[in-house]
Structure formats: C-alpha cells, structure tokens
Amino acid sequence: MRAFHMILLADSAAAPRRVDFFAESHDHAFQVARNETNGIVVELWDDEALLARMTKSGDNLWKLHASESPVAANQIFPSVGEPVHRIG
Structure with a gap:
C-alpha cells in the first residue's frame, strides 16, 4: 500500500481539508475519491x-x-508507455 492524499474544498468550508489515506494503486486512489x-x-x-x-457533480x-x-501519463501509469502532450 502507498500513501496518497486528497485536498478537499467545499463551498461551505472556510479552508481546504487534507485527507491522508493508503491505496494499492492510482486506480484504487481514484476509487477512494469517488466517495466524496x-x-x-x-x-x-x-x-x-x-x-x-x-469536481464531483x-x-x-x-x-x-x-x-x-500537468503530469505525463507515463509517470502516473507506467504501462501507458508514451507521454501525453498538452494541446494548445
């Protein structure tokens, strides 16, 4: 398990809130974020x-x-292989 964190900001919140958590992978970390x-x-x-x-809508x-x-896709997901290039 690896350490990840989320910074959360709601309209009603006075200040951002940091949530530290452990996940097996980037995909698993996104699954944790889904619960917001x-x-x-x-x-x-x-x-x-x-x-x-x-933003969750x-x-x-x-x-x-x-x-x-921006972070290149091959840095986040090594199996992708080729980096993502920003357009514009």
Whole structure:
C-alpha cells in the first residue's frame, strides 16, 4: 500500500481539508475519491505529483480541471508507455 492524499474544498468550508489515506494503486486512489459528496472540489495527490483536480457533480460523474503543471501519463501509469502532450 502507498500513501496518497486528497485536498478537499467545499463551498461551505472556510479552508481546504487534507485527507491522508493508503491505496494499492492510482486506480484504487481514484476509487477512494469517488466517495466524496457532490459539489466538492478534490485534488488527488501521490506524494508531490498531482494526479487530478476535479469536481464531483453527481454519482460517478466528475468534471476534470486543468492543472498548472500537468503530469505525463507515463509517470502516473507506467504501462501507458508514451507521454501525453498538452494541446494548445
């Protein structure tokens, strides 16, 4: 198991909240994030690497937000092989 963390920000929250947890993989970490409530903004981190910045807008429905420092897919998911290139 590896250590991950989420930064959570809800409209009603005065300050962001950090949640530390353990997961077997990046996929498993995303599954943990799925349990958050609708309308919450979540940043999912693997140590210093931002995996995703997203808002939950419904059951199993997430809006992904752009990252200021995108991470190449082959750094997050080594089996992908080729890096993802930002367009625009």
